[in-house]
Amino acid sequence: MNTDQLIDQLAAKTRPVRRHAVGWRLGLGTAIGAAASTLLIAMTLGIRPDLGAAMHGFTFWMKWTYTISLAIGAIWATSRLARPDGGGLRRLWLLAIPVGLLASVGVVEMIRTPQSEWLAMWLGHSWKLCPWLVLTLAMPIFIGLLWSFRRLAPTRLRAAGAAAGLAAGAFSATVYCFHCPEVSALFVLTWYSLGILLAASFGALVGPRLLRW
Amino acid sequence: MRASEDQLRTWMISGLDGNAADHAALLRALVPLLHAFYRRRSVADEIEDLVQDTLIAVHTRRATYDRDRAFTAWLFAIARYKMIDHFRSNRRTVPIEGLEEILVAEGFQAASDARMDVDQLLDTLPAKQARMIRATQIDGMSVADAASADGIGQSDVKVSVHRGLKALAARLRGDVR
Numbered sequence: 001m002n003t004d005q006l007i008d009q010l011a012a013k014t015r016p017v018r019r020h021a022v023g024w025r026l027g028l029g030t031a032i033g034a035a036a037s038t039l040l041i042a043m044t045l046g047i048r049p050d051l052g053a054a055m056h057g058f059t060f061w062m063k064w065t066y067t068i069s070l071a072i073g074a075i076w077a078t079s080r081l082a083r084p085d086g087g088g089l090r091r092l093w094l095l096a097i098p099v100g101l102l103a104s105v106g107v108v109e110m111i112r113t114p115q116s117e118w119l120a121m122w123l124g125h126s127w128k129l130c131p132w133l134v135l136t137l138a139m140p141i142f143i144g145l146l147w148s149f150r151r152l153a154p155t156r157l158r159a160a161g162a163a164a165g166l167a168a169g170a171f172s173a174t175v176y177c178f179h180c181p182e183v184s185a186l187f188v189l190t191w192y193s194l195g196i197l198l199a200a201s202f203g204a205l206v207g208p209r210l211l212r213w
Numbered sequence: 214m215r216a217s218e219d220q221l222r223t224w225m226i227s228g229l230d231g232n233a234a235d236h237a238a239l240l241r242a243l244v245p246l247l248h249a250f251y252r253r254r255s256v257a258d259e260i261e262d263l264v265q266d267t268l269i270a271v272h273t274r275r276a277t278y279d280r281d282r283a284f285t286a287w288l289f290a291i292a293r294y295k296m297i298d299h300f301r302s303n304r305r306t307v308p309i310e311g312l313e314e315i316l317v318a319e320g321f322q323a324a325s326d327a328r329m330d331v332d333q334l335l336d337t338l339p340a341k342q343a344r345m346i347r348a349t350q351i352d353g354m355s356v357a358d359a360a361s362a363d364g365i366g367q368s369d370v371k372v373s374v375h376r377g378l379k380a381l382a383a384r385l386r387g388d389v390r
Contacts, residue, residue: 006265007240010272016231021276083277084290153274155294212298213270 022082025148026075030171033144037137038175045133045179059183062105064174066188069098070196071170078145078167081160082152089159099193105185124182127191133179134195135202138165138172142203146210154211161207162200169199216242222284229275240268243288250292252353259299267295334381342377345370350378 018024041047054060073095080086113121124130145164154160173192182188216224221242228236247264270291278287331351335343341363348359349370360367 001265003244003261003265003268004241006268007237007244010240010268011233011237013272014228014231014233014236017229017276019280025276083279083287084274084294085279085282085287151274151276153270153277153291153294155290213274 022079022152025151026079026082026145029144029146029148030075030141030167031144032147033141033168034171034175036140036144037172038178040137040140041175041179047178048181050181051178054181059185060177062102062185063177063180063188063192066098066102067170067173067177067192067196070095071167071174074163074167074170074200077163078160081154081156081163082149084153084155099189102185102189106189109185121184122186122190124184124187124191126180126182127187130176130180130182130187130191131195131198134169134173134176134192135198137176138168138195138199138202141168141171142199144168149211150213153213157208157211158204159207160211162204164207164211165203166196166200168203169196172196172199215245218283218285221288225275225278225284226280229278229280236272240271243268243271246285246288247292250289251296254296263292263295263299266299267292270295334384337384338377338380342373342380345373346377346381349374 048054073092077089077092080089109121110118142165145168149160149164173196176192176195182191221239224235224239224242228239244264247267248260251260251263271288274291278284335346338346344363345359348354348362349356354362356367356370360370363370
């Protein structure tokens with residue numbers, strides 16, 4: 001086809017694009033994915049029966065603060081990497097803040113707990129499953145983000161994949177809180193983070209192939 | 214005559230607001246820019262494909278343009294990506310001398326300023342020398358092509374280019390005769 005015909009065809013499909021379209025698109029992909037993950041939890045793992053009561057407690061909000069702030073940081077990085085001229089990621093070091101805060105809560109926990117119980121506290125009841133569940137529940141969100149990327153233009157595909165994986169993992173950990181009854185900060189810091197990092201690694205692995213355009 | 218950054222940006226934003234005519238004007242104006250971009254990177258036989266691919270990308274990915282930023286930076290970031298992707302999928306290697314140029318972001322303003330500077334400098338040379346430098350060094354013709362296009366011998370082309378470049382170098386060093 002010659003270039004003039006191509007241009008006519010493309011211009012015939014000129015639809016208005018709203019401002020902040022990148023943010024909207026990423027938000028929509030994440031929201032649909034997170035809804036699917038929540039549904040998956042409700043149907044297979046079950047929502048924790050004491051969720052209402054837990055939402056009045058400290059640990060639930062400690063977990064949410066941690067996972068949600070990681071999710072915000074990751075989705076910010078994703079939105080930068082979704083543009084061809086997105087700019088640097090230097091502010092990503094801010095993600096160290098929630099990690100540091102949670103670690104200090106963990107230290108307080110260790111001071112308050114007798115040394116003999118440290119191991120039990122750290123491993124909780126579900127350490128073997130938790131990272132894998134976070135990774136699994138990240139998949140619908142990652143797929144949602146892949147849909148978002150179909151209109152976006154990442155040029156650093158591995159980094160964009162990793163950021164999308166990190167965001168999927170962090171949102172997945174957030175909805176996983178609806179199920180998971182674990183209360184220890186050290187538990188969350190280790191096993192939740194491991195699941196989130198697995199999701200980020202998965203994203204980095206498949207990014208160059210799946211995000212090509 | 215090439216469209217300016219401001220003009221391109223105006224068309225782009227109007228296109229984003231849904232104006233199909235301006236969007237078409239933008240895409241038409243990008244064709245010579247993209248041709249020049251890819252030609253300088255020596256992919257002669259695939260230029261047309263790359264230009265069309267890039268136009269499609271500009272159209273389908275236009276949501277990623279931030280209205281507050283420079284348009285050409287966004288455009289050339291896409292063009293560069295498309296070229297690297299093209300090399301990668303064809304398992305071709307990019308010569309290392311060209312790498313710098315590929316990685317460095319293209320300043321549209323700087324490039325057009327440079328083009329004007331070159332034009333001014335070439336105007337100070339005898340017509341034949343300027344024409345030969347333009348043909349072989351800027352438009353990328355081979356010596357043989359330039360010679361037959363002008364109906365002169367190949368050695369004449371080489372001598373003209375050599376003398377012309379030498380005169381330009383002397384001029385740039387400051388000893389204007």
